[in-house]
Amino acid sequence: MEHPTIKIDNLSVSYFNNDDYALDNINLEANDGEFICILGKSGSGKSTLIRCLNGLIQPTKGAVCYKGKNLLWLKDEQLRKVRREMGMIFQQFNLIPRLTVSQNVLTGMFGYRSKWKNFLGVFSEEEKQQMENALKLVELESFKNKRVEKLSGGQKQRVGIARALVQRPEVFLGDEPVASLDPGISEKIFQLIKRVHDEHKLLTIINVHDVTLAKRFATRIIALKDGKVIFDDKPHLLTNEVIGELYDMQDTKIESQDLNIIQNAKD
Numbered sequence: 001m002e003h004p005t006i007k008i009d010n011l012s013v014s015y016f017n018n019d020d021y022a023l024d025n026i027n028l029e030a031n032d033g034e035f036i037c038i039l040g041k042s043g044s045g046k047s048t049l050i051r052c053l054n055g056l057i058q059p060t061k062g063a064v065c066y067k068g069k070n071l072l073w074l075k076d077e078q079l080r081k082v083r084r085e086m087g088m089i090f091q092q093f094n095l096i097p098r099l100t101v102s103q104n105v106l107t108g109m110f111g112y113r114s115k116w117k118n119f120l121g122v123f124s125e126e127e128k129q130q131m132e133n134a135l136k137l138v139e140l141e142s143f144k145n146k147r148v149e150k151l152s153g154g155q156k157q158r159v160g161i162a163r164a165l166v167q168r169p170e171v172f173l174g175d176e177p178v179a180s181l182d183p184g185i186s187e188k189i190f191q192l193i194k195r196v197h198d199e200h201k202l203l204t205i206i207n208v209h210d211v212t213l214a215k216r217f218a219t220r221i222i223a224l225k226d227g228k229v230i231f232d233d234k235p236h237l238l239t240n241e242v243i244g245e246l247y248d249m250q251d252t253k254i255e256s257q258d259l260n261i262i263q264n265a266k267d
């Protein structure tokens, strides 16, 4: 039997092992080809959910399964393999600032190589070619010898995408990847993520505050409120009423310009 790429069963997470749940009984399946955006107010549980998907956070109750395997049951080596198949980008980029663009991208291959090769920093011609291809896709070939600390936020996120790409991922995760970027740059980063998604036929799951971006790029939107899923459907079905409920604006008539205010109101 074919398993869903990701299946979440009765997932709850409490950071303090008490009744205060960051995620409260989540159930969902996600499959290759889906471009899922997770929406929700600050503190609604978006980051917690995305970090459960690759085992960075463990469930307090319930299970996260990747291709039919419960992450909790995997041995360290198996979990490393799963993580290798899940490229991830972050709000603060998580790059190594003093290293160059190409060195940062090459670190994305570490999961495929021996420890001593990583320690010595020796890469084959094929690996270097993979790095060049990824930099070409994110249009940073001419920056490859530049230190990452000298780059703009948008360029740093493109390095993050290239690093995730050389992992040869099957799942692409983003934890607020555009929250620190200007709207125009955010749009470009989403276009790039969509291109990577389409070319590699990935399952993409991205946390985002920007309702407009989510509606434009996602094939499915999941909305979280207080750790619970309150909407899980196609973007065009995300009505202003649901958006109002999501952001506690039920009594306000939401006009399209309000979406810009919502998306910029992080806290």
Ligand SMILES: Nc1ncnc2c1ncn2[C@@H]1O[C@H](COP(=O)(O)OP(=O)(O)OP(=O)(O)O)[C@@H](O)[C@H]1O
Pocket: 015, 022, 040, 041, 042, 043, 044, 045, 046, 047, 048, 049, 176
């Ligand atoms: N490391 C942690 N220790 C304790 N509580 C945490 C931790 N991380 C998150 N929480 C709590 O869990 C809840 C969900 O947080 P989470 O970061 O998942 O939400 P979020 O929707 O991603 O928020 P934001 O948009 O601000 O990043 C919040 O109440 C938060 O305070």
